[in-house]
Amino acid sequence: MTDFQFSEEQRDCLQELVNVAMGLASDKLARYLNTLVHLQVPAIKLVKTEQLPEHFADRHQQQSVTMISLGFFGDQGLRGETIMLYQLENVGVIAKLLGYSDDDSSEAEMLTDISSVLTTTFLNGLAEQLDNSFSYAAPRILSSRDKHFAEKLASTAEQWQLALQVDIRYQLTDYSFNCDMILLIPGEAVLRLRLILDQILASF
């Protein structure tokens, strides 16, 4: 079986790239939302995909989580899926953040909007760091207001070999909310990612 583990150096390098990507995202979001956005340096964790559902079921109450997926494709076989997990009680905050309070947008629409804004802004930054560029599939709501988010996460995660868990905390001047982002990457892309990381490490 292929080993998808990362070395210490590779992991540190990836953490650094994620940090830079977050910084870029935070800057863009601040300008877009016209308010100070502070994205805390995210802690990344490489998780075995089979452990994901259990992990997130512990973190979240089943019925109060919305799960939104967004697929991305880059050059050289770099591809994957991001999953954002939101607490539904944050929906009001998100609506205010996006300026949605005064029109007819549904909860589903707001959540897919904020998800694509957050993930594509971050992933564009990451792609830049990796000398790549990503194209995106439209966001999909995998589960909302039902009891099965852990099972749905399990069936989604099982297609992938590596999960990169990125805990994000968005802090704005007036609001703050937490959400979890999970980057799911297939085996070939993990190998590819390791090669790229090695190249970056070698160039230092």
Place this chain on the structure above:
Amino acid sequence: MQLDWLLQPLLAQLNTGVLVLNDQHQIVFFNQFIARRADKRLEHTQGQLVYDVFDDLPRAWLQRKLDGVLSLQAPAFSSWEQRQYILKLPHLRPLSSDSLYMAQNCTMLPLTAPDGVSHYVCMLIEDATDAYVYQLQLQQSMAQLELANRTDGLTGVYNRRYWQQQLGYEVARAVRYQHSLALLLFDLDKFKQLNDQYGHQGGDAVLVELSAVIGALLRDTDLLGRYGGEEFGVVLPETDLQGAVLVANRICKAVAEHQLLFNGQTLNVTVSIGVSSYKGQTADELIQQADMALYNAKRQGRNRVVAWQEPAEVYLKQVK
């Protein structure tokens, strides 16, 4: 090989709408897909605000989306599931769909001109009317199945399984909110005789008509279900014993006065009704008590209402 010649014919024949706007949201380009469906000509609309060219655009929403794409240089999406359409365009399925306009998936992509400073947004519009129509059909089928799954095939009232499940919920609600709750069980008197005399069709006709007569006497929140053969139950939420007996007497009287026509003959039928009310029992105990009261109503001569009374032991002995 020079491939530039490909661009025009491809854009013209692409089965996806392509609409390009500049950073002021003015129209730069749209392809034949949009031109033909919207009946607009590019040369007449170029340079105009997209909101002025296309009627009824969700302006505030679209402005925010386009500004987001431009300032973040990241794509935005819109799905027919959340917003059925952005541009009001006709679709090619006038017969199979009850929707007037094309359901659309839309991707908004940031574009930068070779000069590096001019920014544009490209809106790709895909026809999702098929998916929309299938989704509607699926929802309708699901609704029909759900209805069939809780309905008694003959009489149209709730079937036993669903009715009993609802009784369980009502008991739980009565416990939680300290509400009153009552239960009626009733049985057609001498139904066997009726069947023997008029055949099963006659019996069935009586069940169908009486269900309608009784259903019309109940409130929307009352639950009428067929418990078995000629036995029915009514769950009366927010009703105490006294209120339930009133309802039961009304049903008893209405049935006795109702003249049923079957094959040109007038049938007179009556019902016996047992009543129980919630005082901390389980759903099963409520049914059991109403059933005992019903048995007593039969024993006392039929066409009457009997409420269950404590103590249960005495009743059990009488029944036996």
